[in-house]
Amino acid sequence: MSQPARGSCLSPGSAFAFLMRLPTPILIVAAVIAGYAASIVVMELVMLVAPDAPLGGRHMTLHGLRFVAALIVACVIMPPFETFVFQWAIIVFLRRKLRWRAVWAVALSAAAFGLAHTYSPQYMLRAAAGGLVLGTVFVVEQEKRGSPFWVVTAVHSFYNLIAVFALSQLV
Numbered sequence: 820m821s822q823p824a825r826g827s828c829l830s831p832g833s834a835f836a837f838l839m840r841l842p843t844p845i846l847i848v849a850a851v852i853a854g855y856a857a858s859i860v861v862m863e864l865v866m867l868v869a870p871d872a873p874l875g876g877r878h879m880t881l882h883g884l885r886f887v888a889a890l891i892v893a894c895v896i897m898p899p900f901e902t903f904v905f906q907w908a909i910i911v912f913l914r915r916k917l918r919w920r921a922v923w924a925v926a927l928s929a930a931a932f933g934l935a936h937t938y939s940p941q942y943m944l945r946a947a948a949g950g951l952v953l954g955t956v957f958v959v960e961q962e963k964r965g966s967p968f969w970v971v972t973a974v975h976s977f978y979n980l981i982a983v984f985a986l987s988q989l990v
Contacts, residue, residue: 838959843970850956850974857948865941872941881987889983898975905932905950906957906971925954
């Protein structure tokens, strides 16, 4: 197992250290589950504060060509694009060039990710929570000297795959 990079944000007993010990396939599955768990927590908090607020993003039924198009866009095109913009560009720039601590780079990355998902204010909060998960996975894979870009892209693709199937009413 590789050691954390010099000056790492990881301490031996931290949650990051635990995540570092996970094999990448397990980390991917755990991150997808954590993303949906974070979304549920945000939805519950919003319902406590504003019970009548809409919680969702796009509301559409996906069948036929719309389903295929949604799969391609949501699972193939957007995850690498958004990973490049919201995790790779932001986190790498802030950590390497400005020497920000990982926690602050992930927080800014998550905020930017949330602001890019403007279907509703509540959805922006849900997306920001998901952005925290994606940013955390990015940093963990960076520290493991793994493939942070592709691992985060995989997490995002699987997350979106579940969402597209849910929207298509096939699950």
